[in-house]
Amino acid sequence: MGRQKGYSKLSCDRCQSSTFVSDGSTDSQSWHDISHLNSMAAAGGHAPSTLTLCDDCYKSFQRYATNGDALFDKWLRSGKGQES
Numbered sequence: 001m002g003r004q005k006g007y008s009k010l011s012c013d014r015c016q017s018s019t020f021v022s023d024g025s026t027d028s029q030s031w032h033d034i035s036h037l038n039s040m041a042a043a044g045g046h047a048p049s050t051l052t053l054c055d056d057c058y059k060s061f062q063r064y065a066t067n068g069d070a071l072f073d074k075w076l077r078s079g080k081g082q083e084s
């Protein structure tokens with residue numbers, strides 16, 4: 001078969017699973033690149049880090065991020081003089 005091009009190796013930064021997929025295939029579309037900014041980076045004005053996640057970990061991340069956003073919003077609204 002010789003050398004074949006147009007493939008990428010994808011590795012999940014959370015669960016460490018990995019696979020080879022042909023570029024542009026439906027398999028490659030079930031992997032996701034996300035940006036994450038932790039509090040230290042945000043305070044220092046640094047760029048967010050980029051992570052690659054498999055589809056299962058991406059769905060888990062979406063739930064986690066939604067909960068984190070809700071906690072942050074609750075914290076922001078709990079300041080002095082704010083309605084709770």
Ligand SMILES: [Zn+2]
Nearest residue numbers: 012015054057
């Ligand atoms: Zn994963």
